[in-house]
Amino acid sequence: MTYKAIIFDLDGTLVNSIYDIADAMNTVLKQRNYPTFDYDTYKTFVGHGVKRLIEEAIPQNHLSDTLVNACLSEMMHTYSESCTNKTKPYDGILSLLNSLHDQGVKLSVLSNKEDTLTKKVVRALLPQCLNPVLGLKEEALKKPNPKVALQICSALNVTPEETIYVGDSNVDMQTAKRANMKAVGVSWGFRDKKELVEAGADYILHKPMDLLKIL
The missing domain is CATH 3.40.50.1000 (HAD superfamily/HAD-like)
Structure with a gap:
């Protein structure tokens, strides 16, 4: 062939790109006083799009469409400004x-x-x-x-x-x-x-x- x-x-x-993705998502989590994750953990979160990433990262007992959408907006803003910093x-x-x-x-x-x-x-x-x-x-x-x-x-x-x-x-x-x-x-x-x-x-x-x- x-x-x-x-x-x-x-x-x-x-x-x-894992460093920029993780840093941006951790920024969003910190703003809400949620636990953050290390780079290796983020490697297991990525691959399915940013919405799925957010659903994996935010505390499961807080999970709701409203929260996911709010974090999605924050993540897109934060990551868009830093997506080539370390990538x-x-x-x-x-x-x-x-x-x-x-x-x-x-x-x-x-x-x-x-x-x-x-x-x-x-x-x-x-x-x-x-x-x-x-x-x-x-x-x-x-x-x-x-x-x-x-x-x-x-x-x-x-x-x-x-x-x-x-x-x-x-x-x-x-x-x-x-x-x-x-x-x-x-x-x-x-x-x-x-x-x-x-x-x-x-x-x-x-x-x-x-x-x-x-x-």
Whole structure:
């Protein structure tokens, strides 16, 4: 099979964003005198969108739609101002993206991070060869729903079978499988190899340039 396109997850795959995400959420929690969490714990909270992150972080005995929505507004404001403070591409990512672009592979990003913030992080930290760059606009379209991934294929004029989906979580592997794409997990992200394998990963990358071997 000749692969013509690669869709990347963002957080935990292309960039290590856990510090900025955790710092912003902890700021929201501190303002309400709620317990905060360390960076490793936040790695288990992320991947399902910011609303789910908030539902995981706030005390369960306080959980309500009103509180979640209020914290969502506060989190979006706080994180939007700090989303590139500590966030950096993982080692080897920039070289990988440039190599793939030079080979004529079409490159895209699909994230469960809110769309505006996804675009902001990519624009600030990654090469401009990624297009389209899409984040979450509607909760119903959140990964592992494959609809947006399939829309990206149509926009790039490739088939799902010609497309690799690269991510760091079971959500990403499930998205790839539901879209009939090759599922590639990364070992440097927010989840472990066991989760990726159990979710159906066809390959596990241990360093970014390993992706070239699959091509």
